[in-house]
Amino acid sequence: MSGVKGWCPGALRPMDSGDGWVVRIKPRGAKLSRDQAEGIADAAQLHGNGLIDLTGRGNLQLRGVTPDSHAPLIADLRALDLIDPDIATETRRNILVTPFGGDATDALVRDLETALAASALTLPAKFGFAVDTGPALVLTHDPADIRIERAGHGLILRAEGMAQGAALGTPRDAVNMARWFLERGGARNGRGRMAALIARGVTPRADITPNRPAPHAFPASLPQGVLAGFEFGQVPPDTLRRLGRLGTLRLTPWRMLLVQGARHLPPMPGLILDTGDPRLRVRACTGAPGCAQAHAATRPLARNLAALVPQDAVLHVSGCAKGCGWPRAADMTLTATPQGFDLIRHGCAHDAPTLRGLHPDQLPKVL
Numbered sequence: 001m002s003g004v005k006g007w008c009p010g011a012l013r014p015m016d017s018g019d020g021w022v023v024r025i026k027p028r029g030a031k032l033s034r035d036q037a038e039g040i041a042d043a044a045q046l047h048g049n050g051l052i053d054l055t056g057r058g059n060l061q062l063r064g065v066t067p068d069s070h071a072p073l074i075a076d077l078r079a080l081d082l083i084d085p086d087i088a089t090e091t092r093r094n095i096l097v098t099p100f101g102g103d104a105t106d107a108l109v110r111d112l113e114t115a116l117a118a119s120a121l122t123l124p125a126k127f128g129f130a131v132d133t134g135p136a137l138v139l140t141h142d143p144a145d146i147r148i149e150r151a152g153h154g155l156i157l158r159a160e161g162m163a164q165g166a167a168l169g170t171p172r173d174a175v176n177m178a179r180w181f182l183e184r185g186g187a188r189n190g191r192g193r194m195a196a197l198i199a200r201g202v203t204p205r206a207d208i209t210p211n212r213p214a215p216h217a218f219p220a221s222l223p224q225g226v227l228a229g230f231e232f233g234q235v236p237p238d239t240l241r242r243l244g245r246l247g248t249l250r251l252t253p254w255r256m257l258l259v260q261g262a263r264h265l266p267p268m269p270g271l272i273l274d275t276g277d278p279r280l281r282v283r284a285c286t287g288a289p290g291c292a293q294a295h296a297a298t299r300p301l302a303r304n305l306a307a308l309v310p311q312d313a314v315l316h317v318s319g320c321a322k323g324c325g326w327p328r329a330a331d332m333t334l335t336a337t338p339q340g341f342d343l344i345r346h347g348c349a350h351d352a353p354t355l356r357g358l359h360p361d362q363l364p365k366v367l
């Protein structure tokens with residue numbers, strides 16, 4: 001497999017890690033049917049090491065896949081309609097979806113996926129869309145380059161970095177904006193983000209202000225269902241199976257699943273139902289020993305520090321500057337280096353630290 005080293009893994013282009021290949025699944029419409037949830041749980045155990053991660057981009061990752069198990073895994077996932085026809089289509093299909101949108105949002109996302117697949121655009125691997133068309137905006141703080149949002153009772157298309165957008169005609173308009181981004185020189189050497197292009201003064205037409213975002217903290221029990229959280233976003237296979245039997249599972253970029261239509265959830269291994277639980281305030285990548293690039297173990301440290309993280313704040317512990325565990329800014333980030341942990345405030349794992357080379361024993365004090 002020639003594409004094994006991709007920076008952003010997919011299913012067709014896995015990434016090598018300390019515990020084998022990481023295979024990222026992007027469920028269409030950011031939702032899983034009962035059969036898909038069960039099939040992914042089976043596939044994780046049969047073809048991987050049984051670990052299933054929820055990612056910060058609303059996807060799922062299976063770990064511990066091998067060169068021999070990859071082809072049968074893809075065949076099983078393809079039978080569940082979880083695989084794109086080719087790597088280019090898979091790479092382009094980065095769409096965050098509000099879990100609270102309902103049927104109209106599902107139809108819009110389907111049209112956007114179809115238009116993107118037909119477009120043949122070569123977008124940067126991290127370039128993405130957000131469909132935030134539920135009753136209130138909930139994805140404003142989650143990374144995306146092109147947003148479809150609610151403004152009053154209508155929908156607008158907004159480029160990241162702009163305060164306003166323009167009325168949305170069809171989902172194809174979002175693909176046309178991605179083409180505009182490329183034509184205006186937004187991508188160089190396969191990299192580039194919309195906000196950087198906008199910051200250079202290249203702006204699309206925009207005169208409609210989106211609705212205000214909803215408060216970012218949700219209770220677990222909502223009119224649309226129950227939000228299920230997991231420590232470090234890791235879902236035990238049997239819990240995924242059981243949740244899939246209780247309703248359609250909506251994936252979120254908050255490493256939580258909305259079990260649609262559920263009124264309450266029984267206790268299950270790994271399930272966190274109190275959205276105020278300190279474990280939901282910490283993020284950590286696989287770290288050592290699972291990842292070969294890690295300079296330290298991450299999860300035991302994050303677990304120890306969780307109780308010190310203020311409510312509404314996020315602590316990210318990263319095994320290296322790549323920051324896979326939370327690919328965005330956090331209130332506090334600890335990045336492992338060969339010399340100890342660097343502390344970054346209000347930044348990403350690769351940003352300039354305010355303190356360097358800290359020993360784990362110093363961390364409770366400096367946080």
Ligand code: SF4
Pocket residue numbers: 285286287288291292293294295318319320321322323324325
């Ligand atoms: S951020 Fe963590 S998982 Fe990603 S490469 Fe670095 S150590 Fe590995």
